[in-house]
Amino acid sequence: MTVGEAMRDARQRLAAAGVPSPDFDARTLVAHVLSTPLNQLPLHDRRLLTAAEAARLDALVAARARREPLQYLTGVTGFYGREFRCDRRALIPRADTETVVELALELARELSITRIADLGTGTGIIALTLAAELPETSVLATDASEEALALAAENLAALELQERVTLAHGRWLEPVHQTGWADEVEMVVSNPPYIRPDVFATLQPEIREHEPRAALVGRRADGLRACREIVAGCRELPRLRAVVFEVGDDQARAVAELLREVLSPVRVIVRTDLGRVERAVAGVL
Numbered sequence: 001m002t003v004g005e006a007m008r009d010a011r012q013r014l015a016a017a018g019v020p021s022p023d024f025d026a027r028t029l030v031a032h033v034l035s036t037p038l039n040q041l042p043l044h045d046r047r048l049l050t051a052a053e054a055a056r057l058d059a060l061v062a063a064r065a066r067r068e069p070l071q072y073l074t075g076v077t078g079f080y081g082r083e084f085r086c087d088r089r090a091l092i093p094r095a096d097t098e099t100v101v102e103l104a105l106e107l108a109r110e111l112s113i114t115r116i117a118d119l120g121t122g123t124g125i126i127a128l129t130l131a132a133e134l135p136e137t138s139v140l141a142t143d144a145s146e147e148a149l150a151l152a153a154e155n156l157a158a159l160e161l162q163e164r165v166t167l168a169h170g171r172w173l174e175p176v177h178q179t180g181w182a183d184e185v186e187m188v189v190s191n192p193p194y195i196r197p198d199v200f201a202t203l204q205p206e207i208r209e210h211e212p213r214a215a216l217v218g219r220r221a222d223g224l225r226a227c228r229e230i231v232a233g234c235r236e237l238p239r240l241r242a243v244v245f246e247v248g249d250d251q252a253r254a255v256a257e258l259l260r261e262v263l264s265p266v267r268v269i270v271r272t273d274l275g276r277v278e279r280a281v282a283g284v285l
Contacts, residue, residue: 124152
């Protein structure tokens, strides 16, 4: 079977399984098996697949047809111009989170912030992107999942940011106090679990059946328990200048009011993502 034939077969199988983007996913899996960039695939169209390549592709297509996430199958994903390792140990990074990173970068530069805590770091994309974009800044990245921290450590090593990014295990702000960062942190950034429990069952199978539920679903009916815990803990950080959250659909107003009520910020900022959803909320103290 040639590469072109294999790609057409994969596309048909994924489409029949109801995969949302069968053409892109088929090309991505073929490129992954061939270890070639997507834009170079046409050059291989008439090449014959080896038996090993054909078997590997067949297994990957079968897994994707079962709605296993594409990023978990390839083991990588792109975020803010960089490549990150990605697997079942943490949530899949999404483009929506770039809105949060952009707002955090803007405020860090405006306020000359050099100490940032990323709570619930997962793959480490927020912490590592901020450190890479802000060369004078140090970041503490925390997570309650040891598996997620292990994945973040792999991404940290790949980007060679060990001198300025510290990983710490624990729930939300607990590691900030345990590591002695509480007196230094000037910004808190977090993409906490915020999906409402009643919405979880309606999500695509890639999300509800494969990504870690604890990192997705917020406790309480409105999904904002984690935000409340973090904001309450922020009152104990003497040098805090800004707090930045990622939020879900229709949650921006509630989180903005929470910040006003607990922290009395001098201003609250709300930013929309590319889908025009209010995705990032910040309070500047």
